[in-house]
Amino acid sequence: MRSQLWSKLKRRLDDLICDSLKGRVNFTITNYRRAHDQLGRAFITVDKKEVLNMCTITSDIRINRKNRELHRLRELSYEDYQVNYEISVIAHELVKQEGVYAQYDFYDAVEEFVNMPIDQALKSDDMVVKILALIDRRAGKRTLMKLREPIQNEMDIIQYFYNLRCEAEQINPFVE
Template sequence: MLRNQQWSKVKKRLDSFKCDSLKERLQFTVTNYRRAHDQLGRAFITVDKKEVLNMCTITSETALNRRTYEIKREKHIPYTDWSQESVIWDEAHEWVLDEGIFAQYDFFDAVEEYFLLPIEKSLKSNNMLIKIFALIDRRTGKRTLEKMKQSILCEKEIVQFFYTLRCKAEGIRLHG
């Protein structure tokens, strides 16, 4: 599991996939908070030293707990009924991910899966983080990016941001 590997090794491997045009501009960072009960913190992506995607465990857990409570309320499940807890948690986690709220562990899970997938599958992944990694990947060529002009419009705003960033970095015209 990647979370047990040294971050420096994971980062080096992740950086090795970055396209040349973004190599110096885009950074992956992981920060752990030793005083946190689980010692997890956050992962974030910066572009030109500006944070563009924050994957904070505390923010994610807060949203997850709120969504779990909402699901129980909507389905009239007593708060003390633990029999459906894992199903409800899975549903809440999917919702949180779909909203683009990621924890540090979601980042590591996505990186791990990304390392195992061929680039074509990564570009079609339902996981926004994997798709983002694929969009900035050196194996994703200009022709592939060109072909995605229409389909990218159906993606979440953050995925579109990384697509636009990559296209501009490669000199690909976005309109016309």
């Protein structure tokens, strides 16, 4: 874990959830003790149904595949450490843009989110930060209504959380 214990970070997250979604949205971390790095997955449930899974193993597999693909496309060898590092960073970012997150990405996003203003979080390029901002009590009804148009261009999971919040607040996002 990063700079804070999960229990404290979870408490901060739970405190930021809007009243209309309290008890419906839950954040869970599962660590696998027998895994070589003892990491596991993070997931978000809505009404006790898992809607977003951030598994370290799945993410690492996708990053490795993307890494090999980038090396092959650019016809690069694996001998230069600096090039390998840069390619792995690019691969990781590309995989995150596809919506595949690891448990450690979730931690990073949560820590980033709890330390930033809500308007900045709503504009974030990070999928998890944006999801957390959409269910945050600091995002009011007027702010949600202003997001009606830009949210159409977002990933399905972000649209899901936007619609969930609008439904919970009894807002019809399609009416002006």
